[in-house]
Amino acid sequence: MKIIVLVKQVPDVNAIRFDEKTKRIIRAGVKLSFNSYDKKAVEAAVRLSEKYKCETYVVSMGPGDARDVLNDSMKMGINHAILLNDPNFAGSDTYVTSRILSSLIMHISPDIVLSGKSSLDGETSQVPPETAEMAGYNFVSNVSSIEIAENRVIVARDEDNGIRKLEVSFPVFLSVSEKINRARQIDPSAKVENIDIYDSRFTAWKGSDSPTSVVDTFSMANTRNNKFITFQEFLGILNSSGEVKQDPDYKILDDPATEEIFLGLAVDDPGTSLEISSKIAEIGGHRIVVIGNINPSRLNGMACHKYIYLDNSDYVSFSEYVAEFIRKNKVRHVLAPSNLNGRDISSHIAASIGLGLTADCVDIKFESGKMVQYKPSFGGGIIAVIKSKTEPDMATVRKGMFPIKFRSKSYDVQTVNLEKNENFHEIDNTPIDSNLHPLDTPVIFGIGTGVHAEDIPHILEIAEKINASVGATRRVVDMGRIPRQFQIGLTGMSISPSLYVALGISGSDNHIVGIRYAGKVMAVNNNPDADIFKHSDFGMIMDTHEFIENLYTFVNK
CATH class of the missing domain: 3.40.50.620 (HUPs)
Structure with missing residues (x-):
């Protein structure tokens, strides 16, 4: 062998x-x-x-x-x-x-x-x-x-x-x-x-x-200006960030003006699927078709004209169906999620058809009928601007990169039953044993290596009491302190809460990419020169243990 x-x-x-x-x-x-x-x-x-x-x-x-x-x-x-x-x-x-x-x-x-x-x-x-x-x-x-x-x-x-x-x-x-x-x-x-x-x-x-070329590169601009605050001032910010916001005024998707298709892929995660379809609607000028493995009941209001639901699919049958759809239809552009299965599926499609593929984009723009794809590299501190030479052009995008601006009142649904590939046989599937809330709450706490392991249960209890969620840096995940599915950053998730509280986080580019769309960032670190303060709106020079104990006492009054 x-x-x-x-x-x-x-x-x-x-x-x-x-x-x-x-x-x-x-x-x-x-x-x-x-x-x-x-x-x-x-x-x-x-x-x-x-x-x-x-x-x-x-x-x-x-x-x-x-x-x-x-x-x-x-x-x-x-x-x-x-x-x-x-x-x-x-x-x-x-x-x-x-x-x-x-x-x-x-x-x-x-x-x-x-x-x-x-x-x-x-x-x-x-x-x-x-x-x-x-x-x-x-x-x-x-x-x-x-x-x-x-x-x-x-x-x-x-x-x-x-x-x-x-x-x-x-x-x-x-x-x-x-x-x-x-x-x-x-x-x-x-x-x-x-x-x-x-x-x-x-x-x-x-x-x-x-089939792809880099047309420009630039370093990530930082638009945040840190202000050091007191613990009492932080409590005021926390209180206002956790307030229930009114639903935004969504724009309603118009009927298609052309039969040329902008294809979106809905893979595993409804939230990212809604973000992708909304971004495609924002670009405009196409008939929007989404193909996915998510039950239509979980995609209410998705901004598309047609949804093709692939029932009983695995990544191979999903990929083969989409590749054949692209060959037979006027598909000009494809956007997919960069989650685990989304990456595998999009790569399979690109390889089988011969398409350029840009992975993990943090932004998509449109120029002269082509997608302009913005991809972080070298830990996220540098952005490469990429265009495809092939058609359709194709990219995967990170969760949390695009706010949802467009919805549709209804869309056509077609259900296709697929047969799973015979070369793969599932023996067992064990779900995550975790009580952590998904990273979609108004307030998110981020745990860095500056947080003592014994303080993490208190953070989880605080989050539970104020309806917040908890994520972590890659190093904390590697230590096994938080499940990998809650990693924030270039190799994890991108988040967009009203307030992100960075606890004991140094502020590497890899992590900063994941908090780009947070409304406000508040950092707690005992090192006044920590890079995280360069990427924060508010900061406290304070030992994380002391901060956590003070907040724990406050929420348990």
């Missing part, structure tokens, strides 16, 4: 700088390192090899410096290493990168391909599913455990609402989550084999074939 692991060398995103005058990213002196998710994929491959006697390969596409991560992989126990290196590969977007990687996979024909769920510099989670589709492999994302059985693997997939256990037929491509293992220490004295270099002679694809 053969296993290939795809790995990437990434820059330290916190050290990346941007020159506003030249519009160039400054990489000089920035340390390169092993993408942490890919390192866990290497560890998973080595453990499978130790248990099942597999032959293992590690593959990286990049410059000569990428030899470092290949050597490290072999020191961890991988048998063979391949570097895909050629000037013709320069400038490859995710689609062409996936084409090149899939060419190599089909050349070696492994039984299992592994990768990390994403790379820390891009965070698109797009290359694994696109590569799998192009190579003809059954794909599962965000895998936290792997067992090999006869002619199949048994995996656990971490999902937005729980953990799903699946049997998947060979050949398989699995992207692994951060929960799958703790990678072993690299032995610097371990023996390594020679690295094989593959140039462009093994594939016809090159960077200039990329």
Whole structure:
């Protein structure tokens, strides 16, 4: 049995700088390192090899410096290493990168391909599913455990609402989550084999074939001006933020002026679906069709002219239906959510049709009949402006990015019953065991590493009493203190409460992306120089334990 692991060398995103005058990213002196998710994929491959006697390969596409991560992989126990290196590969977007990687996979024909769920510099989670589709492999994302059985693997997939256990037929491509293992220490004295270099002679694809192009870059502007306040002043802000607001005056969607279709995908989450359809209506000028797996009863008022409900679908049957719909209809643009299944579905569609896809957009504009897509990169501090060369152009968007401005009084509904793909069999589905409220309340508390673990129950009790909700930074989630489904930031959720209270949060770009649309931000930190104050409307220089105890006492009077 053969296993290939795809790995990437990434820059330290916190050290990346941007020159506003030249519009160039400054990489000089920035340390390169092993993408942490890919390192866990290497560890998973080595453990499978130790248990099942597999032959293992590690593959990286990049410059000569990428030899470092290949050597490290072999020191961890991988048998063979391949570097895909050629000037013709320069400038490859995710689609062409996936084409090149899939060419190599089909050349070696492994039984299992592994990768990390994403790379820390891009965070698109797009290359694994696109590569799998192009190579003809059954794909599962965000895998936290792997067992090999006869002619199949048994995996656990971490999902937005729980953990799903699946049997998947060979050949398989699995992207692994951060929960799958703790990678072993690299032995610097371990023996390594020679690295094989593959140039462009093994594939016809090159960077200039990329269906997307970056037309501009800029750093994120900060429009907040912090004012330090007292605890009593905070209580006044908290009280006004929690008041029930009147329903906004929605605009009603007009009848379509054309048969050209702007397609929206409704995947798992009704709230994001309403945001996407409203954004499409705001752009205007199209017949709006939404295809989704959400029961129409949960999408009341969605701004569309027709909703096609795919009953009994999995991500493969959903993707195949949408791809065929695009081929047969006048679809000019596609917007999908960047939640877990939305990313997999959109990547599958893009790969099968040959479309450029921009993932995790924080804004969409419209110029000369094309979508202009705004995508955060390098931890969220830099925004790339991207256009697609293919039609329809296609993007995924983050939850909470677009306010709902448009509704419809009614829309046509068509129900389609699909058959699930026979290569995937569900064994079990365990929902999240959590009492946390969804992150859609007027007030949200954010927990950072500056909050003591023993104070978290008090925050949860405070939130329960005032009808607020609680999220956390990535590091707190990685510590297991808050479920991953409540992570706020570039690799988690984007939120838009009236008031966001950041407790013990440093203020990295990765987190700031997720609170961009909060009405007001109030930060509590005992470090007066913490970056979070640069992105706050109000601040308190105070120990988080003292703040939490004061607020706990107040709400329990």
